[in-house]
Amino acid sequence: MTQTVSTSLQTGTQTPALELRDITKRFSGKTAVQSLSLNIAQGELYALLGSNGAGKTTTLRMIAGLLEPDSGQISILGHDVSREPEQAKTPLAYLPDDPLLYAKLRPMEYLEFVAGLWGLEPRASEKKAQELLEWLDLWKNRFELTEGFSRGMKQKLALAGALVHGPRLMILDEPLTGLDAGAARQVKDLLVSFVAGGGTVILTTHILEVAERLSSRIGILSGGKLIAEGTLEELRTRSGENSLEDVFLELTQEASP
Secondary structure, three states, rough: OOOOOOOOOOOOOOOOOOEEEEEEEEEOOOOEEEEEEEEEEEOEEEEEOOOOOOHHHHHHHOOOOOOOEEEHHHEEOOEEEEOOHHHHHOEEEEEEEOOOOOOOOHHHHHHHHHHHOOOOOOOHHHHHHHHHHEEEEEEHHHHOHHOOOOOOHHHHHHHHHHHOOOOEEEEEEOOOHHHHHOHHHHHHHHHHHHOOOOOOOOEEEOOOOHHHHOOEEEEEEOOOEEEEEEEEEHHHHHHHOHHHHHHHHHHHHHHOO
């Protein structure tokens, strides 16, 4: 089923979907993210890559407002996350690598609960929830408790929960980990549709083929620092390598002390 996810995006604006300015975060004296600056335009699918411990998840948690940076500024569609948290977070959807679902709820109950947290009108949110479940091939499971869902079904339901309030920016931490080929294809189609509808996606992934095929631009983190950024072709030119795997390995080895 082909469908474009509506983002209610106003056209003609040049305000970045996401802007990070010199973000730094330390834990117990160790720097997890160091002076990180990003500028991600509306309508981009941006892949943030890095080895384990590079600072990817910490960065996404700061964008979502779950962690406060020690210094620097984060803006979502022109709203500062620390000074204007409500305005900044309203257009945002955040999906962690292990999303929380309520085991004793059925899919529609879960989506109605999430919609209620956003203050959405019940009749409209029920219609949107049904559309999302049908699109993600979960409508047939609407009477089942989520505790019996597979990893792929849980991931798709969590994505539906992220989309139910009509966000304009989605940040996803390893959204394809543990999914079979069919579920992974559905999630990738969802992301492509969301961006085609004017939305913006920033995701982390260890599956480099996903970044290679889907992303508009790629950023590579190493030791909490942004060591390279650009389109795949720009990164190929810089590294002298062809595949994203070889590009990634070459650039991260160059940055190693």
